Amino acid sequence: MPKNLNVFDGPDAVKKFLNPGENSYLPLVELPATLNPFADDNVRIYAKLMNMMPLGNVKAAPAFNMIEEKYLNGQLASVEKIVENSSGNTVSSIALVARQFGINNVQSYVPAEISWHKLLMLLFYGVEPIVNVEPQNPDESDPNSGVSKAKKDAMQDGVLNPGQYDNDANPKAHEKWTAKQIWDQTDGKIDVFCAGLGTTGTAIGNSRYLKGKNPSVRVVGAMRAPDNYVPGVRTEKLLKLVGFDWQKHVDQIEPVETAQSYRLSIEMSRGGIIVGPSAGLALAGLLQYLEGLKAKDGLDKLRNKKSGDIVCVFPCPDGPLPYMDEYFKYVDRSHFPSIQNEELLLNKP
Numbered sequence: 001m002p003k004n005l006n007v008f009d010g011p012d013a014v015k016k017f018l019n020p021g022e023n024s025y026l027p028l029v030e031l032p033a034t035l036n037p038f039a040d041d042n043v044r045i046y047a048k049l050m051n052m053m054p055l056g057n058v059k060a061a062p063a064f065n066m067i068e069e070k071y072l073n074g075q076l077a078s079v080e081k082i083v084e085n086s087s088g089n090t091v092s093s094i095a096l097v098a099r100q101f102g103i104n105n106v107q108s109y110v111p112a113e114i115s116w117h118k119l120l121m122l123l124f125y126g127v128e129p130i131v132n133v134e135p136q137n138p139d140e141s142d143p144n145s146g147v148s149k150a151k152k153d154a155m156q157d158g159v160l161n162p163g164q165y166d167n168d169a170n171p172k173a174h175e176k177w178t179a180k181q182i183w184d185q186t187d188g189k190i191d192v193f194c195a196g197l198g199t200t201g202t203a204i205g206n207s208r209y210l211k212g213k214n215p216s217v218r219v220v221g222a223m224r225a226p227d228n229y230v231p232g233v234r235t236e237k238l239l240k241l242v243g244f245d246w247q248k249h250v251d252q253i254e255p256v257e258t259a260q261s262y263r264l265s266i267e268m269s270r271g272g273i274i275v276g277p278s279a280g281l282a283l284a285g286l287l288q289y290l291e292g293l294k295a296k297d298g299l300d301k302l303r304n305k306k307s308g309d310i311v312c313v314f315p316c317p318d319g320p321l322p323y324m325d326e327y328f329k330y331v332d333r334s335h336f337p338s339i340q341n342e343e344l345l346l347n348k349p
């Protein structure tokens with residue numbers, strides 16, 4: 001069956017379906033001028049829809065790569081249980097991929113402040129959560145962090161901790177799949193890549209590949225501003241828990257606020273690009289970067305001499321549905337329509 005008909009069959013059909021390398025390229029969609037304040041500067045901004053992966057989020061790629069790499073190295077044969085520190089996307093993806101490799105028992109350390117909705121999502125995918133009170137001042141080596149506890153558990157026989165915060169198979173997944181797709185889809189014309197920083201795997205993998213192809217590609221890392229919340233993304237303080245040398249791969253960091261991330265996610269979704277809060281954060285970081293550059297040195301340094309355009313790409317890690325209640329917490333009610341006859345509702349939040 002030709003691959004481009006998008007059919008997966010045979011005894012390994014689901015494993016192939018979950019393998020990003022066996023799938024069609026994920027859509028790269030240009031934002032319309034209504035969502036691009038730099039359209040008149042010939043800046044072209046593209047959303048890379050990682051939420052169109054089979055598991056509905058960006059983590060399908062590192063999850064598949066981390067598990068497959070262990071399998072190919074012969075390290076999966078004796079594994080009975082997988083333990084990861086993750087409050088949602090990574091461990092759900094790991095659980096679904098691991099089942100295809102014969103491992104059914106997956107546990108996850110989750111922070112005590114995890115939303116009820118996310119906890120239900122883990123249970124839905126068959127992941128066993130272990131609630132953990134995270135230390136106030138995070139430090140990579142703190143034995144009370146979920147990251148350290150998962151590592152410690154994996155010292156027992158038969159237990160594997162994929163370790164998304166320092167396992168190179170995480171950035172490598174983006175290098176071989178996400179970045180290659182972006183390079184091909186922009187015909188090598190990408191000038192700026194901006195990603196939210198969580199484990200930093202997306203930023204590192206894309207940076208390695210894109211800068212390897214063209215060292216003048218600028219890589220921007222968007223992070224949460226201090227005391228601001230956006231799921232999947234870290235503050236500068238929380239990034240200290242990440243074992244990767246992400247600073248080496250990022251040219252500039254941009255702190256972004258919660259409300260701005262959620263608002264841009266709503267605007268894109270209403271405009272037909274249905275993406276979650278961390279996609280809003282990545283777009284906000286990109287716009288902030290362009291604004292700063294325009295005010296300081298002008299944008300021409302980034303401009304492609306031939307086309308006169310500046311091509312920017314930001315990944316959209318997941319969709320808005322898992323966070324529906326949060327939009328109404330972080331975005332003012334005036335951004336939403338009113339409900340007529342609200343007093344007749346039988347169920348109210």
Ligand SMILES: Cc1ncc(COP(=O)(O)O)c(C=O)c1O
Pocket residue numbers: 058059089090196197198199200201202203231232233276278279317318
């Ligand atoms: C929703 C969401 N956004 C952004 C990220 C950040 O991606 P990365 O971990 O590759 O830095 C993640 C990672 O878990 C995520 O789940």
